[in-house]
């Protein structure tokens with residue numbers, strides 16, 4: 129897939145003008161956001177709303193709040209999708225199900241969404257994916273790559289943005305890795321956490337830029353080894369647990385240690401892992 133490179137300065141200029149563009153046109157761009165309740169969706173929805181987009185947000189359960197219209201739809205069955213996309217200019221597709229029924233929801237569900245959006249005359253489908261989906265041999269990543277291909281082959285003009293890991297996801301991973309006491313993990317695995325708010329800003333720029341196909345990857349400002357990230361996380365929580373090395377074998381381990389989850393693309397986000405830890409634990413050592 130060809131990657132379209134936007135000159136670094138243009139992102140800043142474009143973002144500075146986002147609000148103006150959305151409002152100057154007179155009619156706000158109508159965007160359906162799937163995955164609106166997720167880690168990324170929770171920050172993307174209010175940002176888009178505040179920038180002047182008219183946002184319709186999807187969940188599988190009835191909801192209200194955040195000053196936007198909520199609709200119920202399920203990518204796994206297709207229920208509610210036709211109604212959800214009706215009257216929308218663009219779809220920002222963030223929903224995903226890494227833990228269960230991933231093929232059904234991420235791949236077939238993305239196809240259902242794209243077909244429904246095509247029928248409704250939606251002009252732009254923006255899909256968020258993950259840096260390394262074509263490199264790191266994880267089952268979830270195979271499904272994300274397949275979903276990218278569904279978007280690219282679908283009836284709606286499209287954009288795909290691959291981002292690195294959100295700090296909240298890395299923190300969940302560390303919590304899981306410390307269930308037995310010490311933090312178990314491969315010390316040399318490389319991560320590049322990126323703030324979901326900054327990813328949301330970039331997605332807003334893409335919505336305004338129009339269909340751009342695969343755009344340059346977006347990562348956080350620093351590449352961290354697993355042991356560095358784990359020690360900073362432990363220190364922020366006031367924990368003295370040790371980090372115990374556990375090498376990940378095979379090709380998976382090799383790709384993770386070689387930076388398969390990281391990108392050299394610029395510009396990067398600016399908010400660091402330390403910023404996330406300070407925001408979350410505020411030096412209180414809370415858990």
Ligand SMILES: NC(=O)c1ccc[n+]([C@@H]2O[C@H](COP(=O)([O-])OP(=O)(O)OC[C@H]3O[C@@H](n4cnc5c(N)ncnc54)[C@H](OP(=O)(O)O)[C@@H]3O)[C@@H](O)[C@H]2O)c1
Nearest residue numbers: 163164165166167168187188202203204223224293294297
């Ligand atoms: N987490 C990361 O570090 C990371 C990094 C880069 C890219 N990404 C990508 O960014 C996107 C958002 O990730 P996230 O971490 O914010 O996700 P998340 O917190 O796991 O949220 C998943 C979202 O998907 C929705 N969803 C799940 N099954 C659904 C179904 N059958 N029908 C409709 N909606 C369904 C959920 O909505 P309801 O429960 O309200 O129905 C929820 O809002 C994903 O595509 C992910 O691959 C994630």
